[in-house]
Amino acid sequence: MTAQNDRKVWMSLLAKSPVTDLKRLWEGFEGAQPGAQSHVWLRAPEIGGVMVRGRTGATGAPFNLGEMTVTRCSLKLPGGEVGHGYVQGRDKDHATRAALVDAHMQTAQSEAIRRDVLDPLEETMRETTETRARKAAATKVDFFTLVRGED
Amino acid sequence: MHGHTQDTAYLEGGFQDAPVDAARAFRSAMSAMARPGQIERLDTAAPPSPLSSAAGTLLLTLADPETGVCLAGAHDTAAMRAWLAFHTGAPIVAAGQAHFAVGTWDALMPLSQFSVGTSEYPDRSATLIVEMEDLRGEGVHLRGPGIKTTAALNLPDAEAMRANNAQFPLGLDFFLTCGARVAALPRSTQVSTLAEAG
Numbered sequence: 378m379t380a381q382n383d384r385k386v387w388m389s390l391l392a393k394s395p396v397t398d399l400k401r402l403w404e405g406f407e408g409a410q411p412g413a414q415s416h417v418w419l420r421a422p423e424i425g426g427v428m429v430r431g432r433t434g435a436t437g438a439p440f441n442l443g444e445m446t447v448t449r450c451s452l453k454l455p456g457g458e459v460g461h462g463y464v465q466g467r468d469k470d471h472a473t474r475a476a477l478v479d480a481h482m483q484t485a486q487s488e489a490i491r492r493d494v495l496d497p498l499e500e501t502m503r504e505t506t507e508t509r510a511r512k513a514a515a516t517k518v519d520f521f522t523l524v525r526g527e528d
Numbered sequence: 529m530h531g532h533t534q535d536t537a538y539l540e541g542g543f544q545d546a547p548v549d550a551a552r553a554f555r556s557a558m559s560a561m562a563r564p565g566q567i568e569r570l571d572t573a574a575p576p577s578p579l580s581s582a583a584g585t586l587l588l589t590l591a592d593p594e595t596g597v598c599l600a601g602a603h604d605t606a607a608m609r610a611w612l613a614f615h616t617g618a619p620i621v622a623a624g625q626a627h628f629a630v631g632t633w634d635a636l637m638p639l640s641q642f643s644v645g646t647s648e649y650p651d652r653s654a655t656l657i658v659e660m661e662d663l664r665g666e667g668v669h670l671r672g673p674g675i676k677t678t679a680a681l682n683l684p685d686a687e688a689m690r691a692n693n694a695q696f697p698l699g700l701d702f703f704l705t706c707g708a709r710v711a712a713l714p715r716s717t718q719v720s721t722l723a724e725a726g
Binding site: 418419420421423451453457459 | 536539540542544545546614615
C-alpha cells in the first residue's frame with residue numbers, strides 16, 4: 378500500500394502546484410532527458426468543474442464548499458506507463474506536465490524526477506505556505522491587556 | 529487510484545478528439561434513428577471484446593454519469609465495466625433502471641424488464657443497443673415516419689418489434705449494431721413481414 382500512498386502524495390502535490398514552478402522544473406528535467414515529452418493520449422486534456430466538499434472536524438456532516446475548475450488528462454508513455462494529471466485551473470499544458478511527471482514516476486527515472494522536479498516543487502510550495510503563514514502571524518493581535526478579573 | 533502494474537488496456541479505445549468524434553457519431557446515430565432501416569457507419573471507438581465498434585461509439589457518444597447502462601449477458605465483463613467507467617462515467621445498473629442496454633438479442637430478453645416510459649413522460653424509456661451477427665437491408669419491411677416508400681431490415685424478432693410499436697407513444701427504441709455498422713428502429717416504425725407486404 379505504500380506505493381499507492383506515495384503516489385497519492387505526489388498526485389496531491391502536482392494538483393496544487395503553481396503553473397510557473399512546474400513548468401520551469403519540468404523543462405529543466407526534459408532538457409536533461411530528451412524525449413521525455415513523447416506520449417499518446419488516453420484522454421486528451423479537458424476542462425471541467427468539480428464540487429469541493431468539506432467537513433468540520435472529524436465529526437461534522439459533509440457540505441458543499443463550492444465548485445472549482447479542474448483540468449484533467451491521461452496519457453501513456455512509449456514504455457506503457459500510464460499517467461493521470463488533475464490540476465487546478467484551465468491550463469491544459471499544466472495538466473499534461475502533471476500527467477507526464479506521474480507517468481515518469483513509474484519508470485526507472487523516478488529517482489531523477491523526484492530529485493529534479495518533485496522535491497524542489499515541494500520545497501517551493503512549502504516556502505510559499507510558510508511565508509504566507511508568517512505574514513498572517515505578524516498581524517495577530519494578543520489581547521493581553523484585557524482585564525482578567527483576578528484583582 | 530490504481531496500482532502501478534495493473535493492466536491498463538481498458539484506458540484505450542476512446543475518442544482521440546472527443547468533441548469532434550462525438551459530434552460526428554451523434555450525427556450518424558441521429559440519421560440512423562431518423563431514417564429507420566438506413567445503415568450508417570460508426571467506427572471511432574475501439575472497445576474491449578465482445579462489444580462492437582459501433583455499439584462502443586454509441587455508448588461513448590450517448591452515455592454519461594446521468595444515464596444508467598445495463599450490460600446484458602456476455603457483455604457484462606470486468607473489462608467492459610472499467611472501459612465504460614473511464615470513458616463515460618456512466619453507472620452500471622439493472623435492466624429496470626437502464627437508460628441504455630447493450631447485448632445480443634437473446635441476452636436482452638425479456639423486453640418487458642426495460643422501462644417503456646410513462647404517459648406523462650414517454651421519453652423515460654430505455655434505448656436498446658442490440659448486437660447482431662449480421663445486419664442487412666432486407667427481410668422485414670418497415671413503414672412509418674422517416675421512411676419515404678419502404679425500408680427493410682433483418683430484424684431479430686419482428687413480432688416483438690410489432691408489439692413494441694403497438695405501445696406507441698410508449699415503447700423502446702433500438703439501435704442494431706454489427707461491427708462498424710448501425711441501423712435504428714424507433715418505436716414509431718411499423719413492422720410487417722414479407723408475406724403481408726406482398
